Amino acid sequence: MEFDRREFTTFLLGAAASVSVAGPASAQSDPLPSWNDGPAKQAIVKFVHATTDAASPNFVPLAERIATFDQDGTLWVEHPIYTQLVYCFDRVPDLVKAKPELANVEPFRTVLTGDREAIAKLGLDPLLKIVAATLTGVDVDTFRDEVAKWIAETRDPRWKRPYTELVYEPQIELLKYLRSVGYRTYIVTGGGQDFVRVYAEGVYGIPPEQVVGSAGAVSYQYGAKGPVLIKEPKLLLNDDNAGKPESIHLMIGRRPYFAFGNSTGDRQMLEYTKAGAGARLAMLVLHDDGAREYAYGPAQGLPDTKVGRFTPELYDEAIKDGWIVVSMKNDWKRIFAFE
Amino acid sequence: MEFDRREFTTFLLGAAASVSVAGPASAQSDPLPSWNDGPAKQAIVKFVHATTDAASPNFVPLAERIATFDQDGTLWVEHPIYTQLVYCFDRVPDLVKAKPELANVEPFRTVLTGDREAIAKLGLDPLLKIVAATLTGVDVDTFRDEVAKWIAETRDPRWKRPYTELVYEPQIELLKYLRSVGYRTYIVTGGGQDFVRVYAEGVYGIPPEQVVGSAGAVSYQYGAKGPVLIKEPKLLLNDDNAGKPESIHLMIGRRPYFAFGNSTGDRQMLEYTKAGAGARLAMLVLHDDGAREYAYGPAQGLPDTKVGRFTPELYDEAIKDGWIVVSMKNDWKRIFAFE
Secondary structure: OOOOHHHHHHHHHHHHHHHHHHOHHHHOOOOOOOEOOOHHHHHHHHHHHHHHOOOOOOOOOHHHOEEEEOOEOOOEOOOOOOHHHHHHHHHHHHHHHHOHHHHHOOOHHHHHHOOHHHHHOOOHHHHHHHHHHHHOOOEHHHHHHHHHHHHHHOOOOOOOOOHHHOEOHHHHHHHHHHHHOOOEEEEEEEEEHHHHHHHHHHHHOOOHHHEEEEEEEEEEEEEOOEEEEEEEEEEEEOOOOOHHHHHHHHHOOOOOOEEEEOOHHHHHHHHHHHOOOOOOEEEEEEOEOOOOOOEOOEHHHOOOOOOOOEOHHHHHHHHHHOOEEEEHHHHEOOOOOOO | OOOOHHHHHHHHHHHHHHHHHHOHHHHOOOOOOOEOOOHHHHHHHHHHHHHHOOOOOOOOOHHHOEEEEOOEOOOEOOOOOOHHHHHHHHHHHHHHHHOHHHHHOOOHHHHHHOOHHHHHOOOHHHHHHHHHHHHOOOEHHHHHHHHHHHHHHOOOOOOOOOHHHOEEHHHHHHHHHHHHOOOEEEEEEEEEHHHHHHHHHHHHOOOHHHEEEEEEEEEEEEEOOEEEEEEEEEEEEOOOOOHHHHHHHHHOOOOOOEEEEOOHHHHHHHHHHHOOOOOOEEEEEEOEOOOOOOEOOEHHHOOOOOOOOEOHHHHHHHHHHOOEEEEHHHHEOOOEOOO
């Protein structure tokens, strides 16, 4: 009567259909076809068995099955520059149009020149100035619409594709696989929560309430058309490093059983996950495929870069604590869906 | 194979069974038996029809069905004092045992006397001192265990029952009814998020990740047994008044379709909910039943109290904006399950 039975049936069947991927029929159908057989893939399958098989001593009740994923460099490309920073730079001309006095103020002046080398040399403080100016001062609905438009229109310079196509196909398979066995998949990103929420549902199948990210304060105000939430230039959550487990506690309130990252910014999230009782799996992407994507570290002698640092110390901690290091080159048969 | 099919089947059947409450069979079974027939109950049923019937112009997709409930005074008794404050007072002796120097420091000295009248007269600043001292300085797991123990052992002075039995049966029915038609029910409370999360799942069927509340910062530290999250005396989210829609944006990222409160602290949450497009329902509990519970306002000429103020201005705004005011006396056939 009042409930839309068709919709709910689809919902149930959708869940059931996904489950069958991991059910008895899965002997034929591999839920992770883009992963090469090897220790990483085996560790995932072993973890899923250990935590979802009712006969397992490490069985985890459905409600507690939480998996957290970093985004930049873990779910999609982060090199040579975080996508959200490209958005911020692209917003500067509109910002200067609205506030012409900024045209001759640094760092806006440099961004307006379009000089990539000069922009790449901007330090942290100038960058934060640009971030604060371009991500705040609007209401959350306007911001969402602006990001959605930008995401739909913008192409990356290397592959000439929307940034939302630069997601790693093996990870999309992994997200679906974990969900099919009852895990709720969360993004826990140093990037902006409001930014990532715009496309996370469409791209990763992760709804807004399961996106945890860095977040500025919003303020409730009365606009011309009613109440609005204005994005303020005040950082509320810095969701990186120790901020990741801290935000996980705030936003989820449960310790994850599974966590996936790729850089020192994910270290504490992986430590926190691994320190829980029972079977827990912590994984790290190592970007060692310069041909198909990028190669950077500086772990394993790969070039050191500013973005997404995977240090030798992180590598050592991973080996010592039984985290799984995933080699893009060796563990991933295919990196992008468009390959 | 790796998936626990029995558990998942129960999960699916559980959902399906709940759905049938609102399905065609519901002509026989009333999902809200503790609600008297009247405008409030009718408004709820009408709202559910409008947002979940696929043929309705105001149909809401499953993923967007969000309902938010204040806790104190909306889901359970808040008079004469918020339960969490009782917890804080009860923690003072242990606190002084650990830090004997506090025994002669106000306001701890007053609390230790047990003089109820003197304690009732403590102002906001002394109260905040007690709150900060008793809710912080421990790791989140220890805090959870301490609250769980206190909740299990403590009885309220009037009914001589655990506080978790002082929940309003009509609201428990409403939570279940909304969930049965696909709404996700959230608590959005001025109370402490970590406190409410301890019992919300057992008492309300609301999991930790759907409890939004006032929250202090936690800090990630390395303890003797591994990483811990320590509760810090630093307020991160003040989830009251304008803080409610602000936290809803942070924690959920979607505007609710349904919101229920009882005091001026819920005003902005109800405004924000009602200001969304389509069919939205905002409701307020009016505590006008001094015999079965408590009577306070000061709306409708009820006594003014410090706790949970329902002002004449709030009443006027409710009438003007089409919010539904629920009279405990007239709309609720039964208030407590133990009646």
